[in-house]
Amino acid sequence: MTTDSPAASPAPSDFIRDIVAADLASGACQRVATRFPPEPNGYLHIGHAKSICLNFGIAKEFGGTCNLRMDDTNPAKEDVEYVDSIIADVRWLIAGWADEVLRCKADDAPFFASDYFGQIYACALTLIHAGKAYVCDLTAEQTDEYRGAPDRPGRPSPFRDRSVEENLHLLQQMRAGAFPDGARTLRAKIDPHHPNVWLRDPVLYRIRHTVHHHTGDAWCIYPMYDFAHCLSDSIEDITHSICTLEFEVHRPLYDWLLQHLAVPSPRPHQYEFARLSLTYTLMSKRKLMQLVTEGTVSGWDDPRMPTISGLRRRGVTAAALRQFAIHVGVTKYNALTEVAVLEHAIREDLNTRAQRRLGVLRPLKVVITNLPDGHTETVPAANHPLDPALGTRDVPFSREIFIEQDDFAEIPPPKFFRLKPGGEVRLKYAYIIKCEEVVKNADGTIAELRCTADLDSKTGGATSSRKIKGTIHWVSAAHAIAAEVRLYDRLFTEPEPEADGRDFRTCLNPHSLETITAHLEPALATARPDDRFQLERLAYIALDPATTAERPVFNRVITLKDTWAKEAAKG
Ligand code: ATP
Ligand code: MG
Numbered sequence: 001m002t003t004d005s006p007a008a009s010p011a012p013s014d015f016i017r018d019i020v021a022a023d024l025a026s027g028a029c030q031r032v033a034t035r036f037p038p039e040p041n042g043y044l045h046i047g048h049a050k051s052i053c054l055n056f057g058i059a060k061e062f063g064g065t066c067n068l069r070m071d072d073t074n075p076a077k078e079d080v081e082y083v084d085s086i087i088a089d090v091r092w093l094i095a096g097w098a099d100e101v102l103r104c105k106a107d108d109a110p111f112f113a114s115d116y117f118g119q120i121y122a123c124a125l126t127l128i129h130a131g132k133a134y135v136c137d138l139t140a141e142q143t144d145e146y147r148g149a150p151d152r153p154g155r156p157s158p159f160r161d162r163s164v165e166e167n168l169h170l171l172q173q174m175r176a177g178a179f180p181d182g183a184r185t186l187r188a189k190i191d192p193h194h195p196n197v198w199l200r201d202p203v204l205y206r207i208r209h210t211v212h213h214h215t216g217d218a219w220c221i222y223p224m225y226d227f228a229h230c231l232s233d234s235i236e237d238i239t240h241s242i243c244t245l246e247f248e249v250h251r252p253l254y255d256w257l258l259q260h261l262a263v264p265s266p267r268p269h270q271y272e273f274a275r276l277s278l279t280y281t282l283m284s285k286r287k288l289m290q291l292v293t294e295g296t297v298s299g300w301d302d303p304r305m306p307t308i309s310g311l312r313r314r315g316v317t318a319a320a321l322r323q324f325a326i327h328v329g330v331t332k333y334n335a336l337t338e339v340a341v342l343e344h345a346i347r348e349d350l351n352t353r354a355q356r357r358l359g360v361l362r363p364l365k366v367v368i369t370n371l372p373d374g375h376t377e378t379v380p381a382a383n384h385p386l387d388p389a390l391g392t393r394d395v396p397f398s399r400e401i402f403i404e405q406d407d408f409a410e411i412p413p414p415k416f417f418r419l420k421p422g423g424e425v426r427l428k429y430a431y432i433i434k435c436e437e438v439v440k441n442a443d444g445t446i447a448e449l450r451c452t453a454d455l456d457s458k459t460g461g462a463t464s465s466r467k468i469k470g471t472i473h474w475v476s477a478a479h480a481i482a483a484e485v486r487l488y489d490r491l492f493t494e495p496e497p498e499a500d501g502r503d504f505r506t507c508l509n510p511h512s513l514e515t516i517t518a519h520l521e522p523a524l525a526t527a528r529p530d531d532r533f534q535l536e537r538l539a540y541i542a543l544d545p546a547t548t549a550e551r552p553v554f555n556r557v558i559t560l561k562d563t564w565a566k567e568a569a570k571g
Contacts, residue, residue, distance in 0.1 A: 011061055014331070015331075016330055017058060023239070029266055032064030033064055033236070033237055034056075034059050034240050034241075035055065035241065038071060039071045042285030045283055045307050045308065046276065046306045049093060065102075066098070066101050066102060067103045071113050072112055074222065075212035078212075083110070088309075093322070114212060116232055119235060120227065123231055128164055128171060134167050134189055136160070136185050143157075143185065146192070150197055153193060154197070154200040160192070171186055171205075174186070174207055174220075175220070186221075187201045197249075198253050204224055206221065208220065208221070230257050239266065241271070242270075244275040248272045251270045280492050280497070281339055288300070297491075304513065313545065315541065317532070323349060324346075343562060344562075350540040351386075353532055354532040356534050358520075359475060361516060364446065366400070366450075367449070367451070369450050377397050378396050379458065380394060380395075393523055395476075401427070408446075410438060418470045424468055425471070428473050428474070428536060432466060434451055434452050434453075434454070481522055482517050482519060484515060485517075485518040485555075486554070487515070490564070491508065492504065492507050492509055529543050541554040
């Protein structure tokens with residue numbers, strides 16, 4: 001591994017950071033406290049990575065803190081497996097960058113909205129006492145129907161004018177388990193006709209007789225997101241509660257609840273930014289879950305998944321994801337970002353940190369006939385062209401080598417500067433060879449090439465500076481190790497897998513995973529899990545956790561060039 005992280009970039013600037021800076025300057029807040037509040041109903045994806053980088057980044061830049069909080073108010077969909085994966089993913093993404101701003105509970109566990117169920121329930125009682133909440137017997141469908149829509153007026157619930165005593169009694173009965181799921185709700189008493197639908201007496205509590213992963217069977221009523229979220233922020237003394245744009249219409253409710261509950265000052269405030277959307281990528285836990293449950297991918301951490309765990313397994317570094325987040329920035333307008341932007345960030349990051357190695361993915365045997373039988377030597381190869389301090393290693397070279405099938409053309413197209421019958425090419429770090437004979441199998445396929453080497457053309461030799469247009473990579477056949485290499489490609493063939501109401505399953509890329517046996521230079525036998533390498537002229541690779549001493553398994557993190565751009569250019 002070369003450098004640990006790319007050179008520090010200038011601190012990002014955007015409208016949310018401007019607000020934070022202004023709040024500190026005006027004294028509206030004395031310190032900055034943000035939070036990252038995922039619902040543990042799936043694994044985190046690259047969209048969440050953007051939110052993590054924003055919330056932790058702001059806390060770090062302004063000397064504040066960032067809470068990790070499970071927003072766990074919907075027990076039916078949540079699970080400890082997701083809690084554990086979220087903790088691991090967040091810690092991985094901030095490691096060595098913002099660990100010091102992460103705030104957890106005393107036992108190092110994340111905060112849980114469900115830890116506040118007692119306080120939230122007390123707030124419900126307070127609202128009832130103040131005449132600001134009532135128990136409603138409408139079904140979910142009726143509630144929707146009464147509420148109306150932005151273009152359809154709302155009507156008051158027939159249960160809106162229950163007495164404080166009756167509401168208190170009914171809520172206590174709801175909590176005691178007297179009613180089945182869906183029989184009643186607690187609703188805020190705001191305004192059934194409000195132009196903002198979210199203020200038309202929103203539901204605050206619903207009945208769910210479900211065991212909760214964190215609170216067990218302590219509760220059979222659960223607060224809604226809007227009720228739990230503002231209170232959790234207030235309980236944790238959050239100053240800036242940052243979420244995505246869909247919640248802009250919820251903000252008046254966030255403020256209404258905190259105001260009517262008279263929470264201590266300074267009250268937290270909500271700010272919204274545009275969520276990340278990427279081409280060729282699904283960005284929703286629910287849909288990613290479908291890929292997992294239907295077996296389209298091997299799991300949440302399948303290296304083709306846009307999950308943080310999938311990207312990590314693939315070999316993408318946390319620094320690359322952070323750099324990507326800075327690059328896409330924080331705006332107020334939803335937009336679709338090209339996945340090529342992410343791929344570019346991954347290449348830039350790996351280019352600086354990955355040592356170079358030689359490996360052949362699709363071997364074509366070459367025999368160098370003017371070297372004696374059994375001839376073996378070593379040639380020095382630079383570990384990193386941009387960092388001479390990383391030195392060189394000795395790569396075994398011998399009479400029989402493998403080159404890439406693509407690097408030979410029997411009938412070469414125009415401007416083909418690699419190997420062709422009668423042509424010359426330079427073997428990187430070694431000799432110039434000339435193709436003298438193409439040996440075929442009975443079925444007409446190529447068995448091997450017989451070549452001669454210009455034995456003075458190695459570095460330091462008499463003809464070492466002889467100009468040859470093409471340089472190709474190679475490995476010594478006898479010394480190469482066989483390794484499984486998993487070649488990944490985009491999961492979808494369409495930039496917007498769900499455009500025009502399409503089912504994303506109809507545009508899955510059948511070639512998103514190809515597994516091959518590659519021939520790699522022996523130095524790669526000692527690769528460690530954290531290492532990243534560039535196979536020269538081909539790709540960046542990293543070990544997969546499935547690797548064993550007998551059979552190394554590498555993931556192709558990414559090709560060196562954008563192969564899709566080439567396809568697009570061909571039209
Ligand atoms: P999903 O629909 O994928 O489950 P979500 O918004 O329901 O996403 P949460 O677990 O509620 O997921 O999100 C936790 C935090 O991450 C929230 O603050 C949310 O705004 C943010 N977030 C989720 N998706 C994105 C995204 N695509 N881009 C930026 N931030 C996101
Ligand atoms: Mg959600």
